[in-house]
Amino acid sequence: MLLILLALLVGASALYVMYARGVFEDTNELFLLAEDSEGVFVGMDMTFSGFPIGRVHRVELVKGGGVRIQVDVPQKDWPLLRTSSVFTLTRGLVGGSNLRAFTGVPDDPPLPDGTEFKVLIGDATAEIPRLVADARELMKNLTALTAADSPIATSLANLQSITEQLKTRGALGVLLGDEANAKKLISALDRTNALLAKVDGMAAKADVQVFGKQGVMPEAREAMVQVNGALNEARASLKKVDAILTDAQAIANNAKVATNDLDQLRAEVDTSLRKVEGMIDQLNRRWPFSRQQEIKLP
Amino acid sequence: MASTFASPTGLLSLGRATLQWFVGWWQIAHLGAVILVLALSPSSYDRGTRFVLAREAYQATAPILPWFTVLSSLISLVIIRIVVVTALSYGLSRYALDMVVRVLVLELIPLTAALFVALRCAIPNAAEIAALRDSGAFEALRQQGVNPLQREVLPRMVAGMFSTLMLAAVSCVVALLLAYVSVHGFTGAAFVSYTRSVGHVFSPAVVVIFTLKTFFFSLAVALIPIATVVYEARSDRPRRTSTELQGLVRLFSAILLIEVASLVGNYY
Numbered sequence A: 001m002l003l004i005l006l007a008l009l010v011g012a013s014a015l016y017v018m019y020a021r022g023v024f025e026d027t028n029e030l031f032l033l034a035e036d037s038e039g040v041f042v043g044m045d046m047t048f049s050g051f052p053i054g055r056v057h058r059v060e061l062v063k064g065g066g067v068r069i070q071v072d073v074p075q076k077d078w079p080l081l082r083t084s085s086v087f088t089l090t091r092g093l094v095g096g097s098n099l100r101a102f103t104g105v106p107d108d109p110p111l112p113d114g115t116e117f118k119v120l121i122g123d124a125t126a127e128i129p130r131l132v133a134d135a136r137e138l139m140k141n142l143t144a145l146t147a148a149d150s151p152i153a154t155s156l157a158n159l160q161s162i163t164e165q166l167k168t169r170g171a172l173g174v175l176l177g178d179e180a181n182a183k184k185l186i187s188a189l190d191r192t193n194a195l196l197a198k199v200d201g202m203a204a205k206a207d208v209q210v211f212g213k214q215g216v217m218p219e220a221r222e223a224m225v226q227v228n229g230a231l232n233e234a235r236a237s238l239k240k241v242d243a244i245l246t247d248a249q250a251i252a253n254n255a256k257v258a259t260n261d262l263d264q265l266r267a268e269v270d271t272s273l274r275k276v277e278g279m280i281d282q283l284n285r286r287w288p289f290s291r292q293q294e295i296k297l298p
Numbered sequence B: 001m002a003s004t005f006a007s008p009t010g011l012l013s014l015g016r017a018t019l020q021w022f023v024g025w026w027q028i029a030h031l032g033a034v035i036l037v038l039a040l041s042p043s044s045y046d047r048g049t050r051f052v053l054a055r056e057a058y059q060a061t062a063p064i065l066p067w068f069t070v071l072s073s074l075i076s077l078v079i080i081r082i083v084v085v086t087a088l089s090y091g092l093s094r095y096a097l098d099m100v101v102r103v104l105v106l107e108l109i110p111l112t113a114a115l116f117v118a119l120r121c122a123i124p125n126a127a128e129i130a131a132l133r134d135s136g137a138f139e140a141l142r143q144q145g146v147n148p149l150q151r152e153v154l155p156r157m158v159a160g161m162f163s164t165l166m167l168a169a170v171s172c173v174v175a176l177l178l179a180y181v182s183v184h185g186f187t188g189a190a191f192v193s194y195t196r197s198v199g200h201v202f203s204p205a206v207v208v209i210f211t212l213k214t215f216f217f218s219l220a221v222a223l224i225p226i227a228t229v230v231y232e233a234r235s236d237r238p239r240r241t242s243t244e245l246q247g248l249v250r251l252f253s254a255i256l257l258i259e260v261a262s263l264v265g266n267y268y
Helices: A002-020 A127-145 A151-176 A179-211 A216-286 B002-006 B008-040 B047-061 B065-089 B093-134 B137-143 B148-184 B191-201 B204-234 B243-267
Strands: A027-034 A045-048 A051-061 A067-074 A086-091 A097-102 A115-118 A120-123
Touching: A002 B047, A002 B148, A002 B191, A027 A086, A051 A097, A151 A179, A179 A216, B008 B148, B008 B204, B008 B243, B047 B093, B047 B148, B065 B093, B065 B148, B093 B137, B093 B148, B093 B191, B093 B204, B093 B243, B137 B148, B148 B191, B148 B204, B204 B243
Parallel strands: A027 A115, A045 A097, A086 A120
Antiparallel strands: A027 A067, A045 A051, A051 A067, A086 A097
16 A cells, blocks of 8 residues: 555656656757857746746857857747847846746748747846946046046136125125226116106106007007098999999990891801892893893803 | 874774675664564464564554654644644745645654664664573573564564654654644635545555655664674674664664665655
8 A cells, every 4th residue: 555655756757857848748849049158057947027938958158159048938838929029038137047038920921840039138247347337437537527627626716706795795796896986886776767757757648648548549540430431432332343343244245146137147248148149040030020131142 | 094004903983884884784684684584584474473464563653653653743733733834934834734744754853863763762672682582581582492582573673663653654644733723724625625625636656756765764763783793693793882882873873874865855
């Protein structure tokens, strides 16, 4: 009994481990080409949206120094990979490397078995030297900025002297450089204020003259009303003229038609006259009504 | 130590101790080879031996299996919680299951099973063999035409090996189940991802090393205490230390050596 239990346990464990290693799965092969195989090991997972869909089966060095990584992908997960899929190998600061697959367009043609792809490598640690170089440059600039003879220090010293002058000479004295100039500016300001007061009075008077009861604007408004009336009358006159012109156009049309009829009538009269003339000639020829028959010889 | 090397008597005793150490290990290897030959001989499994073998295997396994399973489950549960919570706090939860499986199933449980069987079964068996030999039972068997190694020693050794393998197998399966339940709870939804993690750990090399390690643990536990007793009883030299203690030291040395070798094989 115990022997059977042990055999069952060992057999079931062996089968489970074989199943876990993917021995019973039908897989397709995918080949990834990389420049560096650091962090890649046999048995490593390839993930798609965080789910493991493949397992690295072999890592080998190829001619030219590149690396060829064979990934076995179960057939049930194979449709996730398309011809436009992208494969990345990223190395974090903590933990191992990650092999990831991305498919941007799921409707692209499916991937044939044994396809080779170039893997994109993103290395977080590779950024460190560049980061350190940038930080060093930044520190250098900061040191230059905060040095004793730096422009910032000079500007601060100038600002301090200006502050001292502000205390004694005031802001205008600092700006104009002299107290006399400051006084001139103040007097100019006073005169400007007086001028503005005068302008204010003039503006009030102009307001009365323009907008007052006897101002320009009411008269202009009346004139506009009159002009509007005249325009209305002119519009009515123009309408009458327009009607007259319409009638004249109708008369002209009738005259044109009558002219055509006269031409036709004239033609008919001409035809009738010719016929009558012909008949008279025939009558004359058969029955000589004329008293004087003349025969002219040539 | 300086005085030991200084005097000729010290050097003589050191040489004698070294020789005794080599002779001891040689006797163990010799008995192991003899027992292996007997174990692989079909003539060893006659009716009487089969009965003794079944009785010894049952007595060596059945009484300790439930207790050991419960004990190892409790210890496993504590270790799983510690590892999972620690990994989670450092944001390394994806490595927690790998670590649990490696620490428990690959390393701790086979070692604990071997030590448990050594203390509860192998050393008492060695004492029984010594008592049988001292009581003249071996001579009586020889006079009946029965090989005492075949009738008394072989069943006990096979029982010791069987007990070690059984305890390790049951506890490993229980530890795997406990790890799953501790991390994912009572759901079957995570079975695929869990299986994948287990598959990651059990690469072909690791499986071979794990199998060999467990087999050699069971062999050492079953062989060394009994071999020490059998050959110590034959020799009529004065005993330096008690036989059981000497066997225990040799057993621990062998287990330590196997463990170190497996660690080197797994991680280097």
